Amino acid sequence: MENSIKKCFICGQINCDGIIINGEMICRNCEEKIVNTKVDDSDYDELKDSIKIILFDECKK
Template sequence: MENSIKKCFICGQINCDGIIINGEMICRNCEETIVNTEVDDSDYDKLKDSIKIILFDECKK
């Protein structure tokens, strides 16, 4: 049977609601943070880099 424990790729929260992109979970809190973060915010680059890893990291495939 498949392990159903999902961990947020960005914050590490376990068994939370959210979205799955390329097989990686992003919790609702991080999803909301991503949507509401401005380009000049200090967290923008960290969030952008996390999304880039989910979308483009060849090692995950």
């Protein structure tokens, strides 16, 4: 049975709407932040690292 509590992988917001990538929830606010963040923004590396964990971290599978 699927867990009914949805928690954003990036910010930790609970019971949010958003997208699911590789089984991990990303809330709409973080999704928007990812889409609109430029390479030279201060949040870029943190967001990039979070996405890399979702996509490539074998330990979480």
